[in-house]
Amino acid sequence: MSESRKILVVDDDVDIVDQVTEMMESDGHSVVAAYSREEAEEALLTQIPDLAIVDLMMEHMDSGFVLCHHIKKLYPQTPIIILTSVSAKTGLDFRADTAEFRSWMEADVFIDKPVRPGHLKNEVLRLLST
Secondary structure, eight states: OOOOEEEEEOOOHHHHHHHHHHHHHHHEEEEEESSSSHHHHHHHHHOOSSSEOOOOSOOOOOOOOHHHHHHHHOOOTOEEEEOOOOHHHHOOOTTTTTTTHHHHOOOEEEEEOOHHHHHHHHHHHHTTOO
């Protein structure tokens, strides 16, 4: 089991929040769950996450982008994982592995849904250990 950290999980899909919460809690982390950009921004006023897992398209197409910028403005050292189905829904290929992408996205990792639990857990562990 890894060291307990606070993970912010944001998605408008309740099932995704529940699944990711269960995964993170099974590794001993505490989870702050939010179901919209607005809920997440409110939680960030009182909670400092060690890592955030954020959906890209929530109440607005750009909600995840906006939230990532907000998180990095408040807590620049907080790693962010984008967990989304935007590629499947739009046909656009987003990748966080280029400097250009990272210059405007503010995310450290981009993972397509559906996600393999082991893949997400490995990325969380990697980002929390850096």
